[in-house]
Amino acid sequence: xxxxxxxxxxxxxxxxxxxxxxxxxxxxxxxxxxxxxxxxxxxxxxxxxxxxxxxxxxxxxxxxxxxxxxxxxxxxxxxxxxxxxxxxxxxxxxxxxxxxxxxxxxxxxxxxxxxxxxxxxxxxxxxxxxxxxxxxxxxxxxxxxxxxxxxxxxxxxxxxxxxxxxxxxxxxxxxxxxxxxxxxxxxxxxxxxxxxxxxxxxxxxxxxxxxxxxxxxxxxxxxxxxxxxxxxxxxxxxxxxxxxxxxxxxxxxxxxxxxxxxxxxxxxxxxxxxxxxxxxxxxxxxxxxxxxxxxxxxxxxxxxx
Amino acid sequence: xxxxxxxxxxxxxxxxxxxxxxxxxxxxxxxxxxxxxxxxxxxxxxxxxxxxxxxxxxxxxxxxxxxxxxxxxxxxxxxxxxxxxxxxxxxxxxxxxxxxxxxxxxxxxxxxxxxxxxxxxxxxxxxxxxxxxxxxxxxxxxxxxxxxxxxxxxxxxxxxxxxxxxxxxxxxxxxxxxxxxxxxxxxxxxxxxxxxxxxxxxxxxxxxxxxxxxxxxxxxxxxxxxxxxxxxxxxxxxxxxxxxxxxxxxxxxxxxxxxxxxxxxxxxxxxxxxxxxxxxxxxxxxxxxxxxxxxxxxxxxxxxxxxxxxxxxxxxxxxxxxxxxxxxxxxxxxxxxxxxxxxxxxxxxxxxxxxxxxxxxxxxxxxxxxxxxxxxxxxxxxxxxxxxxxxxxxxxxxxxxxxxxxxxxxxxxxxxxxxxxxxxxxxxxxxxxxxxxxxxx
Numbered sequence: 001x002x003x004x005x006x007x008x009x010x011x012x013x014x015x016x017x018x019x020x021x022x023x024x025x026x027x028x029x030x031x032x033x034x035x036x037x038x039x040x041x042x043x044x045x046x047x048x049x050x051x052x053x054x055x056x057x058x059x060x061x062x063x064x065x066x067x068x069x070x071x072x073x074x075x076x077x078x079x080x081x082x083x084x085x086x087x088x089x090x091x092x093x094x095x096x097x098x099x100x101x102x103x104x105x106x107x108x109x110x111x112x113x114x115x116x117x118x119x120x121x122x123x124x125x126x127x128x129x130x131x132x133x134x135x136x137x138x139x140x141x142x143x144x145x146x147x148x149x150x151x152x153x154x155x156x157x158x159x160x161x162x163x164x165x166x167x168x169x170x171x172x173x174x175x176x177x178x179x180x181x182x183x184x185x186x187x188x189x190x191x192x193x194x195x196x197x198x199x200x201x202x203x204x205x206x207x208x209x210x211x212x213x214x215x216x217x218x219x220x221x222x223x224x225x226x227x228x229x230x231x232x233x234x235x236x237x238x239x240x241x242x243x244x245x246x247x248x249x250x251x252x253x254x255x256x257x258x259x260x261x262x263x264x265x266x267x268x269x270x271x272x273x274x275x276x277x278x279x280x281x282x283x284x285x286x287x288x289x290x291x292x293x294x295x296x297x298x299x300x301x302x303x304x305x
Numbered sequence: 306x307x308x309x310x311x312x313x314x315x316x317x318x319x320x321x322x323x324x325x326x327x328x329x330x331x332x333x334x335x336x337x338x339x340x341x342x343x344x345x346x347x348x349x350x351x352x353x354x355x356x357x358x359x360x361x362x363x364x365x366x367x368x369x370x371x372x373x374x375x376x377x378x379x380x381x382x383x384x385x386x387x388x389x390x391x392x393x394x395x396x397x398x399x400x401x402x403x404x405x406x407x408x409x410x411x412x413x414x415x416x417x418x419x420x421x422x423x424x425x426x427x428x429x430x431x432x433x434x435x436x437x438x439x440x441x442x443x444x445x446x447x448x449x450x451x452x453x454x455x456x457x458x459x460x461x462x463x464x465x466x467x468x469x470x471x472x473x474x475x476x477x478x479x480x481x482x483x484x485x486x487x488x489x490x491x492x493x494x495x496x497x498x499x500x501x502x503x504x505x506x507x508x509x510x511x512x513x514x515x516x517x518x519x520x521x522x523x524x525x526x527x528x529x530x531x532x533x534x535x536x537x538x539x540x541x542x543x544x545x546x547x548x549x550x551x552x553x554x555x556x557x558x559x560x561x562x563x564x565x566x567x568x569x570x571x572x573x574x575x576x577x578x579x580x581x582x583x584x585x586x587x588x589x590x591x592x593x594x595x596x597x598x599x600x601x602x603x604x605x606x607x608x609x610x611x612x613x614x615x616x617x618x619x620x621x622x623x624x625x626x627x628x629x630x631x632x633x634x635x636x637x638x639x640x641x642x643x644x645x646x647x648x649x650x651x652x653x654x655x656x657x658x659x660x661x662x663x664x665x666x667x668x669x670x671x672x673x674x675x676x677x678x679x680x681x682x683x684x685x686x687x688x689x690x691x692x693x694x695x696x697x698x699x700x701x702x703x704x705x706x707x708x709x710x711x712x713x714x715x716x717x718x719x720x721x722x723x724x725x726x727x728x729x730x731x732x733x734x735x736x737x738x739x740x741x742x743x744x745x746x
């Protein structure tokens with residue numbers, strides 16, 4: 001026992017020293033990222049939380065008021081409208097982006113020249129800036145000389161004011177967003193589909209499995225992790241709707257298309273009420289965190305079962 | 306070998322010493338000027354011919370080019386911002402790097418002057434002989450806060466009625482070459498119906514979609530005309546009044562009866578008037594030049610048939626129009642005396658060229674320009690000259706006027722289009738504005 005201990009002790013020390021050295025090297029490797037992460041994400045997060053507890057404007061003069069900004073937000077009908085608009089927008093965009101992205105990826109997952117061309121075509125909208133995208137769609141949607149208005153007029157129908165109708169403004173922005181953003185989910189799904197082993201399909205064909213059977217039993221289970229990534233990425237992106245609403249409708253009519261980020265921008269930079277804007281930002285952060293984590297844990301739960 | 310190596314090193318060291326010890330070359334003093342009014346470098350980027358320039362952008366661009374050409378010891382670097390540019394200015398001020406001279410609406414000055422973010426200019430203006438006594442009444446009120454002048458006024462502007470005389474004539478609403486205008490809300494409705502019956506077109510062209518201010522300006526004018534003291538306390542607005550209700554009912558009725566264009570934003574409404582789609586377009590002084598040019602072109606729906614008048618008095622209180630103005634402010638920052646003197650010279654130059662700027666359509670900010678024969682000889686200036694007496698801003702103590710206009714315009718739009726009852730819209734507008742003002746630091 002003693003001899004054992006005597007021989008084991010130096011060996012354990014060496015192992016411990018080696019692992020300590022490895023940890024130090026590892027830490028050195030990740031240090032640049034950790035520093036940037038802490039300075040640009042962690043610090044602003046806590047700084048924002050602290051700011052949200054103050055009555056403050058852009059030019060200082062802050063005063064600690066506890067949770068009053070949060071209480072004020074929950075009494076503010078415009079903020080509550082912005083929250084419900086944001087949730088509605090996420091519902092309008094995330095499922096279609098995921099399903100259409102998957103559909104396009106399945107359709108274009110082959111080596112033909114046409115598929116390559118169409119993949120490039122569908123992805124091309126993603127490289128445009130929000131200004132260009134919204135200008136294009138404004139020209140399609142406006143009732144005075146817009147593309148849809150002209151088509152409707154040519155068949156004797158009245159033009160529809162998509163961007164000034166309280167019921168149509170947000171769906172119009174959602175449609176624009178889907179057109180703009182569809183490239184990323186399609187590419188992610190395509191990458192995942194190309195990782196699925198070919199021999200699984202060959203085996204399935206030998207077993208006389210049909211296309212639907214292969215889709216349900218091989219393809220979809222194989223790309224479930226990518227599907228989760230797509231949903232989480234799109235949730236995070238679409239909760240942060242800003243440019244499209246700012247340029248196309250300015251949040252109107254009657255705040256019907258006002259998203260939370262535009263509300264935060266208006267309150268913070270136009271009214272200088274930066275403490276109030278920080279409180280709204282923290283609520284948005286919490287909502288994105290809950291939505292992304294719920295999706296993540298639900299998917300993990302299903303997997304473990 | 307050592308000498309061979311040392312030789313060039315000594316020469317290089319000597320060069321460094323000579324250039325390093327030499328006092329820094331005293332080039333031109335650089336001023337950063339930040340403005341809106343758009344970008345038009347393709348057309349006017351190198352022009353110094355100010356009288357030949359047209360439009361806000363053309364005139365301000367050539368003015369700055371001319372100043373640079375005439376003052377080789379000063380270099381004005383222009384930073385053009387998307388209208389109105391206050392978000393960017395606030396960010397620059399918060400970061401401690403503001404520009405040296407900035408365009409600012411007079412209605413916005415209070416926001417910055419109360420936080421000491423812009424400098425009082427009394428001494429700067431006095432140093433170059435600009436006397437505030439020469440400002441028009443509206444301009445003086447617009448730039449003065451607590452007894453100090455905070456800006457060099459550049460113009461006064463107000464919503465005007467731009468009139469398509471060709472269509473008005475077809476509707477029998479032209480007498481002795483001038484448009485027949487309403488003197489009451491009832492007359493407005495009656496004439497609008499007559500116009501629409503005769504021409505099949507809406508009487509009014511309005512920018513109501515995504516327009517952060519147009520509806521609010523109409524409301525302010527109509528409330529002032531009824532002597533409604535809706536900002537008796539600059540920290541509290543009163544909109545749940547019979548006067549405000551009357552105004553919203555009028556504009557809602559105009560819409561409900563199809564007497565106005567619908568669903569148009571600023572761009573669409575501006576083009577609609579140019580294309581002859583309605584009789585009257587309510588928009589500011591800045592469109593006079595554009596529409597006057599169109600009226601000189603054969604084939605244009607406005608050819609030989611354009612005029613412009615101040616907002617008619619629709620209520621029996623007083624003849625008044627809500628007005629604002631463009632001005633130049635100096636953000637508070639540490640600057641050398643040399644740079645401040647250069648800015649003062651530029652301000653003097655801008656003041657001396659106010660006539661050129663007034664060719665945009667804006668009302669001059671200086672009484673001597675208003676009184677000059679050359680200004681009165683410009684098209685339609687006699688028609689709008691009475692604005693000098695009738696233009697009125699909101700009380701100087703009211704802060705966040707741009708946001709207030711946006712809130713009121715949103716709520717008015719929802720009432721006029723029937724998304725909300727008028728009383729709810731007024732109550733919501735009042736609550737939202739008062740919440741904003743109550744929570745100011």
